Amino acid sequence: MAFTLNGFGTKFYGEGDLRPDGSFITTEWVTAAYIPVLPLRSFRLARAAGGVNVVLFHSQSYAVFETLPICWPQVGRIYAFIISTAAWWFAIGWLAFAKLAILDGPNAPYFMFLFVLVMMAPFGVVWWFRREAFRARHASSSAAPTQR
DSSP, X not given: OOOEETTEEXXXXXXXXXXXXXXXXXXXXXXXXXXXXXXXXXXEEEEEEEEEEETTEEEEEEEEEEEESOOHHHHHHHHHHHHHHHHHXXXXXXXXXXXXXXXXXXXXXXXXXXXHHHHTHHHHHHHHHXXXXXXXXXXXXXXXXXXX
């Protein structure tokens, strides 16, 4: 199963084809500094009870339903996210430092705070889409009539 040490190793990225039993397809990646580099294989997994959550350490247990060939659409989405995030960071960095010179002047700390918020935008977009998918998935299951 996936294991990283200081961001280097293997890690699961992606979550698709969700089923009512809680299982999903994910891909195991070789990572460098937590950046997915090379896809190894895909699995149908479900989160299992267990795992550890300590201040600086987090682990998640999974139940493996089946090992699959690499899910190329998922790999494409992961690579697209990496490339678009890198392009976003480059464009915002160039604009902030080369064109706007945000480090000059008395308001530099405020501009740096704003710069960091703008740099985090791709992760906010992913968070929002995952939240909406979670809501849609649970709204359909809670819409079933209950008997009293």
